Amino acid sequence: MNVWWKKHWPKLVLGLIFALTLGIRLYFSFTSQTFTYESYFTLRQVEVIRETGLPAFDDHFSYGGRFLPFPPFFYYLLAFFHLIMPLKLVGQLIPQILISLLGPVAYLIAKKVTNRPGVSLFTAFISGFVPAVFKETVNSLSPYTLIIPLVFFALYCLMRLENKRYIYYYIVSVIILSFTHPVSFLLILGLVFYLIITRIEEKKLDRQEGELIAFSFFFFLWAQIILYKKALLMGGINFIWGNVPSGIMSYYFSKITFIEALVAIGIIPFIAGIFIIYKYLFKQKNKEVYLSISFALGAIVLLWLGLMEPRVALMFLGVVFVLLFSEAGRLFWEYFLNTKFVPFRYLLLAVVLLLFIFNSIYPSIELMKEKEKPLPEETEAALWMKGNLPSGVTVLSTVEEGHLIAAVGEKRNFMDANFILIDNIDKRFQDLERIFKTSYEIEALDLLNNYGASYIFFSSQAQKQYDITKLNYLGSNCFSKVYTNEKVKIYKVLCGVERK
Amino acid sequence: MRKEKIMVFILGIVSIISLALGPLLRLLKDGNLLPAGKESFYWLQDEGIYGRLFSGLDAINPWALYGLMISAGLVSVFLVYSILRKLKFEVEEAALITGLSALSPFFTSFFNHPSAQMLMILWIMLSAWLILSWKKYLSYLGLALLLAVPLMGDIFNAIMAFAIALIYCSHTREKKIFLWLGGLICATAFSFFYLGKPLLTGPVEIPVNFWQGFVSEFGTTGGMGAFILVLSCIGFVLTWKKAKNYLAVYGLLLFFLLAFIFFSGQSLIYLGLMLMVFAGRGAMFLLKREWQMISLRNLIWLVVGLGILFTTLNYAVSFSVSSPDNSLIKALSWLHDESRAGEVVFSNYDNGLPIEFLAGRQAFIHQGMGKNSFESQREMMEKIFYSSEPQETLRLLKWNKIDYLLLDGQMREKLWKNKETGLLFVLANKQFERVYTKEGIEIWYFEKS
Numbered sequence: 015m016n017v018w019w020k021k022h023w024p025k026l027v028l029g030l031i032f033a034l035t036l037g038i039r040l041y042f043s044f045t046s047q048t049f050t051y052e053s054y055f056t057l058r059q060v061e062v063i064r065e066t067g068l069p070a071f072d073d074h075f076s077y078g079g080r081f082l083p084f085p086p087f088f089y090y091l092l093a094f095f096h097l098i099m100p101l102k103l104v105g106q107l108i109p110q111i112l113i114s115l116l117g118p119v120a121y122l123i124a125k126k127v128t129n130r131p132g133v134s135l136f137t138a139f140i141s142g143f144v145p146a147v148f149k150e151t152v153n154s155l156s157p158y159t160l161i162i163p164l165v166f167f168a169l170y171c172l173m174r175l176e177n178k179r180y181i182y183y184y185i186v187s188v189i190i191l192s193f194t195h196p197v198s199f200l201l202i203l204g205l206v207f208y209l210i211i212t213r214i215e216e217k218k219l220d221r222q223e224g225e226l227i228a229f230s231f232f233f234f235l236w237a238q239i240i241l242y243k244k245a246l247l248m249g250g251i252n253f254i255w256g257n258v259p260s261g262i263m264s265y266y267f268s269k270i271t272f273i274e275a276l277v278a279i280g281i282i283p284f285i286a287g288i289f290i291i292y293k294y295l296f297k298q299k300n301k302e303v304y305l306s307i308s309f310a311l312g313a314i315v316l317l318w319l320g321l322m323e324p325r326v327a328l329m330f331l332g333v334v335f336v337l338l339f340s341e342a343g344r345l346f347w348e349y350f351l352n353t354k355f356v357p358f359r360y361l362l363l364a365v366v367l368l369l370f371i372f373n374s375i376y377p378s379i380e381l382m383k384e385k386e387k388p389l390p391e392e393t394e395a396a397l398w399m400k401g402n403l404p405s406g407v408t409v410l411s412t413v414e415e416g417h418l419i420a421a422v423g424e425k426r427n428f429m430d431a432n433f434i435l436i437d438n439i440d441k442r443f444q445d446l447e448r449i450f451k452t453s454y455e456i457e458a459l460d461l462l463n464n465y466g467a468s469y470i471f472f473s474s475q476a477q478k479q480y481d482i483t484k485l486n487y488l489g490s491n492c493f494s495k496v497y498t499n500e501k502v503k504i505y506k507v508l509c510g511v512e513r514k
Numbered sequence: 515m516r517k518e519k520i521m522v523f524i525l526g527i528v529s530i531i532s533l534a535l536g537p538l539l540r541l542l543k544d545g546n547l548l549p550a551g552k553e554s555f556y557w558l559q560d561e562g563i564y565g566r567l568f569s570g571l572d573a574i575n576p577w578a579l580y581g582l583m584i585s586a587g588l589v590s591v592f593l594v595y596s597i598l599r600k601l602k603f604e605v606e607e608a609a610l611i612t613g614l615s616a617l618s619p620f621f622t623s624f625f626n627h628p629s630a631q632m633l634m635i636l637w638i639m640l641s642a643w644l645i646l647s648w649k650k651y652l653s654y655l656g657l658a659l660l661l662a663v664p665l666m667g668d669i670f671n672a673i674m675a676f677a678i679a680l681i682y683c684s685h686t687r688e689k690k691i692f693l694w695l696g697g698l699i700c701a702t703a704f705s706f707f708y709l710g711k712p713l714l715t716g717p718v719e720i721p722v723n724f725w726q727g728f729v730s731e732f733g734t735t736g737g738m739g740a741f742i743l744v745l746s747c748i749g750f751v752l753t754w755k756k757a758k759n760y761l762a763v764y765g766l767l768l769f770f771l772l773a774f775i776f777f778s779g780q781s782l783i784y785l786g787l788m789l790m791v792f793a794g795r796g797a798m799f800l801l802k803r804e805w806q807m808i809s810l811r812n813l814i815w816l817v818v819g820l821g822i823l824f825t826t827l828n829y830a831v832s833f834s835v836s837s838p839d840n841s842l843i844k845a846l847s848w849l850h851d852e853s854r855a856g857e858v859v860f861s862n863y864d865n866g867l868p869i870e871f872l873a874g875r876q877a878f879i880h881q882g883m884g885k886n887s888f889e890s891q892r893e894m895m896e897k898i899f900y901s902s903e904p905q906e907t908l909r910l911l912k913w914n915k916i917d918y919l920l921l922d923g924q925m926r927e928k929l930w931k932n933k934e935t936g937l938l939f940v941l942a943n944k945q946f947e948r949v950y951t952k953e954g955i956e957i958w959y960f961e962k963s
Contacts, residue, residue, distance in 0.1 A: 181807065221805075222806045225806060225811070225814075228814060235740060236821045239821065243731070246731050250722075250733050251732050
């Protein structure tokens with residue numbers, strides 16, 4: 015029994031960590047009545063795939079009707095589970111299982127780097143509570159729930175090329191990532207930085223590593239050309255920047271301060287990670303650590319170029335710093351065992367655990383609570399629209415609510431967060447703001463008529479976002495309230511503007 | 515020897531397919547062999563020797579014109595291969611470089627549109643081939659042919675001719691040969707300064723973002739494929755160690771790249787050919803390298819091959835649907851029959867040259883105008899399109915003596931997002947009468963009085 019326990023205890027503890035992480039996530043998932051705003055896009059795609067076998071690339075609801083290319087693997091994966099489970103259960107369960115797999119992946123990487131099960135298990139535990147990741151993935155049907163564990167699994171496979179099956183695992187990972195989300199380019203960029211760093215540090219690259227990196231690059235390029243062919247022809251190179259309105263771009267970047275970024279990554283992993291980067295770039299050499307460092311560099315470069323949102327960059331950086339922390343943890347533990355404080359090692363472990371609870375777990379939960387998602391009243395209002403408004407009408411709402419309008423209300427939205435290939439996106443975004451904030455009925459009507467919007471979805475989300483309590487031009491007979499609940503009012507536009 | 519014959523045979527088949535695919539798809543789609551694109555119509559209406567040749571062939575039989583273009587392309591392909599072999603490139607590498615060129619839109623598009631550039635490339639290739647025979651009289655014949663280039667082609671053709679002569683002279687180091695260089699410089703000066711020949715010929719280019727004009731996948735009908743660019747980068751890095759052997763290519767590459775960025779897209783053919791040398795080197799590296807995993811090598815080659823073929827197919831499909839399509843041809847044919855000579859037609863500049871050639875009427879704006887005239891007409895065109903004052907629009911149309919307005923679907927969709935301003939709004943006026951509407955094309959008659 016003793017021998018069996020000695021051999022298998024890490025797996026048992028890892029299983030417990032996985033169960034704990036998944037359990038906490040599922041708790042929040044099942045106690046919430048709604049998903050995050052962007053999840054409604056996923057829900058709609060899953061339903062469309064279930065009905066037609068294909069995703070809604072020609073989207074009749076988004077922006078009143080538009081062509082939208084995107085990698086469909088994640089939606090097909092959820093649609094597969096939808097064959098055997100209700101959609102809501104799929105949404106609550108499957109993404110949380112996927113993201114919880116990050117723990118075992120982090121364990122494997124940490125074990126390969128440090129060769130210490132204890133430190134690796136601790137890394138697995140804290141990887142489940144990276145505040146940036148926790149915030150963006152709980153209650154969320156985001157492709158990042160698949161991408162994050164898969165990217166780091168691909169990284170682990172690159173560390174295990176001496177075993178041939180990991181080569182095939184890596185190839186399959188790259189293929190799946192290429193068809194899941196373009197942010198997978200981070201893997202390619204990270205590998206390019208890895209090549210550069212190993213060259214500078216005069217570390218020899220394995221031939222297999224070079225070949226796999228070449229394969230990753232070519233396959234990813236080919237997959238993106240296939241997926242986005244039409245969009246590239248229509249939008250040219252500007253398509254790569256996602257066509258995000260400048261108003262939203264400045265909002266993304268101004269929203270996050272350094273302290274907030276530090277909290278999102280985790281203070282202790284950040285400090286430990288910086289120490290390891292310094293140590294292994296300037297003092298010692300370790301190829302496996304370079305892989306992690308390369309990823310951090312890749313995320314920073316993409317963030318700097320505006321190709322990655324700060325919240326996404328923080329997710330990847332958070333996980334990378336946790337992995338780097340494992341090596342710092344090993345070094346610290348080995349140092350500590352040689353000091354006279356060694357009898358107090360369990361006390362030290364308890365203190366470190368407490369520190370992590372306060373620096374990572376507690377912020378994770380608090381940040382998750384701050385994440386904006388629709389109120390039950392909003393989904394109720396959207397459901398009402400589905401049954402009571404004519405089909406083919408366009409409903410004006412905030413950008414975040416756009417997917418809700420399309421998925422639940424099954425009505426055309428004015429604007430949503432899929433900005434690519436939309437002409438004059440800045441003007442549209444500014445006009446949306448003007449419609450909500452203007453005091454002049456004529457201006458509001460002119461803009462509404464211009465875009466063909468015949469209903470306004472005025473929610474508490476809109477009030478908060480535009481810092482208004484009501485629409486200032488509703489006094490006349492040109493607007494009629496057709497629905498109201500505690501948080502949402504829906505108005506019908508009755509008038510038009512005649513031009514002479 | 516047998517291996518080379520097989521390679522050349524395959525090269526020939528690949529080239530024919532690549533060159534003929536676009537026109538064939540166009541024929542299957544529209545049932546006509548009318549040339550496509552502004553370049554074609556510019557040269558069909560050229561009053562010089564090129565215009566007479568192309569329009570003459572087109573008048574005899576449309577197949578004859580395409581026959582000339584595809585033959586010129588095929589001969590150019592074989593000349594490129596032969597030149598590379600004379601420059602001591604290995605059979606496989608020469609075949610790869612030539613094959614990649616033949617599959618690339620930058621090369622194929624030059625031989626799918628009748629133009630002076632198409633014939634000049636053939637002429638320059640032939641000259642280079644003769645020069646590289648290294649036999650005195652054939653070389654002199656090649657140099658003599660090069661002397662004619664500045665008189666017949668544009669500035670880039672003249673520069674390329676000069677570069678070929680310079681490389682030959684530096685290789686042979688015969689003093690007499692420098693006389694040829696002097697002759698080329700004189701011919702260039704005579705042609706462009708004394709005779710006043712324009713430095714660039716062809717339709718006015720609309721400035722686009724560099725990447726959109728350079729990479730096929732970003733929207734240009736010609737351009738370089740993304741995978742070929744990647745192979746070129748690999749080849750460039752590999753050749754850097756032996757930079758001395760590639761100095762001439764580096765120099766020409768840099769020159770034509772800068773010319774492409776700052777001067778004209780017409781340098782793309784020479785830029786492309788230089789890049790193909792590196793692409794071939796990159797492809798050879800991937801082919802000859804000892805791979806640890808053969809299956810991975812095969813997978814990479816499959817992906818690269820599919821990527822290159824995808825670019826070729828993409829170009830062929832773009833060519834087959836390029837303007838003028840059947841609906842526009844029918845509309846212009848109607849306009850030719852129903853309107854009077856001398857009447858002016860207002861439309862987007864893309865339709866200008868087809869209006870002039872197919873309808874035989876004066877287009878308000880077309881890309882055959884000089885650059886300054888084109889820019890001022892374009893300003894006027896935008897004022898007319900986007901004016902929010904109907905009276906002003908009417909005044910501008912009268913002042914420019916417009917008789918007809920031709921609107922296609924793309925114009926309506928792209929140019930006028932707001933139905934209540936712009937030209938579409940003004941058409942409600944009684945002075946406009948819709949005289950033709952079919953398959954998305956509308957022709958409006960404007961009563962000026």
